[in-house]
Amino acid sequence: MAITGLFLISFLIVHCGLNATIFLNDGGVAFNEGAEFMGTNPVIRTMEIVLFAGLLLHIFDGLRLWLDNKKKRPVAYAVVDGSANSKWYSRSMGLLGTLLLLFLIIHLKHFWYFSRLTNDLTEAHTLYNEMQIVFASPIVVVIYVLGCISLGYHLLHGFQSAFQSLGWNHPKYSPTIKSIGAIYAVVISATFASMPIAFYFHLIH
């Protein structure tokens, strides 16, 4: 979980950074150039396959762990005061991950399917135009914001947890890792969430 998780974390930086170019408010020129590069560069296209493999590994490893761990306590407690000793999102990584997977299916259908598997992507109808169309729907915007909230909490636990699993817990470095993890989770999820909101309210054109 830790290695695939850190890999996906590194992907999110690229994804978030590239998409944030929409806030240049240049009508999507920079964004479309970036999208064009990501869609045609052979190295990036190869990494896309590695990314899907990493994502699937992360999902199946998580599912296997969840099924396995469930068996370890056949008789459940009648009363559990979980909040007394741990954070709800640390205990709910499986649930948050499932929500993220549902969101990802919708998200991939919106943009990956459009740009990679159809011939609808043209100079007249760019990925930026597609974002404008998709984010005109309030329901879609709400789904995306909820997806980003799930992502934020998933990362809030996942980032520092990955380092702990890999044995990187040190009095000198761990506080920094935890701080970076918290900042990363908030910045990434807030930046992503602001994109559909910005399109919906026509804050960018």
Next chain:
Amino acid sequence: MEGNLNLTLKIWRQKNTQTAGKFETYQVSGISTDMSFLEMIDVLNNRLIEEGDDPVAFDHDCREGICGMCSMYINGRPHGPNRGVTTCQLHMRSFKDGETITVEPWRASAFPVIKDLVVNRSAFDRIIAAGGFISVNTGNAQDANNLPINKDNADDAFAAAACIGCGACVAACKNASAMLFTSAKISQLALLPQGQIEAATRAQAMVAQMDEEGFGACSNTGACEAECPKGISIENIARMNREYFSATFSSK
């Protein structure tokens, strides 16, 4: 008496490992706030014996927080509502008059219930036997300062050795994982020069035994550390992971 408590107890009763258990409700009255939780159960048991009923079976030994025998899951938390204490050190002043208290055994497939609140924790013994030992020369003990040991390492080893093997970490963990226990038992040896002889195989052997006993995997919620009566740190789990990785790479 004034200030004494009247309580409703919901206690898990189970005849043996094979039969299914269920909760029984008991009323106790006149409980002194100065009693420990175990003494409160003693009061209940005295009455049950007088009434000809089967007393509630529970583990206890030293009653001063060092043996690790008492193992009650009280109101959703191992060893009850206070941090850093075992059930025997939990006093009734931590509860309110009229409160309903739910008492359950540790629940994990690796800790089968023997009777009522007593669980079999011999899985822990087998984990220790798998690798929690060192090789030393027989005969007289050598001079105390023969082996120079870094003070920080000595302190960390001592902190890990404070583990009393009560199993609260397993009870608190949503995955019933024994990583905190196992990592403490590995760390107390891995940090000292005496522990280096078996270092390459210890983590592997103990983790393999831990998995075989049917404990879950660690998802780093930190619940074990928060509920540990001896304050064992999850830094030990990270150390165990490091030891395990390097043992996996270097072992034959």
